[in-house]
Structures are given as structure tokens and as C-alpha cells.
Amino acid sequence: ETGVTQTPRHLVMGMTNKKSLKCEQHLGHNAMYWYKQSAKKPLELMFVYSLEERVENNSVPSRFSPECPNSSHLFLHLHTLQPEDSALYLCASSQDVRDRVETQYFGPGTRLLVL
């Protein structure tokens, strides 16, 4: 059991829609991450949060807006997406972001299709 859950598992949305992806970790970790995995690119780190504070934002377009209300929950708010944003979005958590060597535990991902 990974201890990291993501909802929904699948999402289809139009370019004018607004939706949110949710991630929850039950491991007592302090750091959470959003990754994007598309068909033609390696896994890409999007955002990193440590104790609810964003510590990394890897040049992600503003149509992706993360939110971390507490150390157990992470959201990714989506608005006016493009078809090329269709991908698998993976959430992960680790004990402490300052020691990046710590194992990251991944959720099952949300497969997003933008029409």
C-alpha cells in the first residue's frame, strides 16, 4: 500500500473548464510533489511543497495552480488547459524535502484528457 491516494483517477475536461486534482498522503510526511508524465517526455517535476510552503516551481504555466492547505493534502487546480496538457499527473510525498535522497512515495496518478 503506497499511502498516497489521488482523486479522481481519470478526468476528461474541455479547455474552458475548471477542475481540481486532489492528493492525500497518510504517511506523516512533510513534503509533497506534483509530477507530470506525458507520452513523449520524461517525468517532469512541477511543484514541491514543504510543510505547506511551496519551495519549487519548475516553470509551470499559470493555468496550473497548486494548493497545499496542510501537510497531508495537495491540490492542483486546473483552468483553461490545452490539449497538450493531457497527461498522467502523479503526486508524491517524502519525509523531508531538504533531504532529497529520501524515498518519494507515489500515488496512482490522475490520467487527464483535455479536449
Add this chain to the structure above:
Amino acid sequence: AQKVTQAQTEISVVEKEDVTLDCVYETRDTTYYLFWYKQPPSGELVFLIRRNSFDEQNEISGRYSWNFQKSTSSFNFTITASQVVDSAVYFCALSEAPYGQNFVFGPGTRLSVLP
């Protein structure tokens, strides 16, 4: 800049065969960490191993073994007596330590083990 190369896009083997997945990395740091993850069809990433740059001892875990060679910047992964359940995409990843912005995944190798 960091880079991880997995030259094998797809590999197919017959059950019980041994298979080696290649991983070559680039980094300017003398301290770094290497990882292998497995991504089964269900989508989540499963951590397999973490190796730091100061430890070149090879590691064996059941049917899995890893060969780390700094001289060739490689961290290859071998599955002995492969099984159908080993079918997945395998990712090699590199992280610089201590806390930094670069945690890079390779493009992955899709392994199909045929019965």
C-alpha cells in the same frame, strides 16, 4: 546540467530469461543519488533502490541486481529469471544532494515479459 539516459525504449523477453536495463547519467556534482522506479500498468511509481555516489558496491535483492560504475556513469539494473509480473516501465532517476532543484528522471524502458 543533469541528464539521465535510458537508451532502450522497449525490451521484450520470454519468461525466465535474464534482462538488463541500462541507465547512463550525467552530473557535475561529486555527491549524488541514483534511483530505480518501476511503473506497472496501474500507474503508480514503485521505488526499487537508492544508491549514493560514494557507494559503488553492487546490490542484489532477490531476482534484482544493480551494477553501479562511476567510471562509465552507469547504473544498470538486471532482472534474473524474469516473470510476467515484471512487465512494466522502469525509470532511472538522478538527484543531487543536499537539497536542490534537480531531481531528474530518464525516459523509461518498457519491459514486456512474455509467458
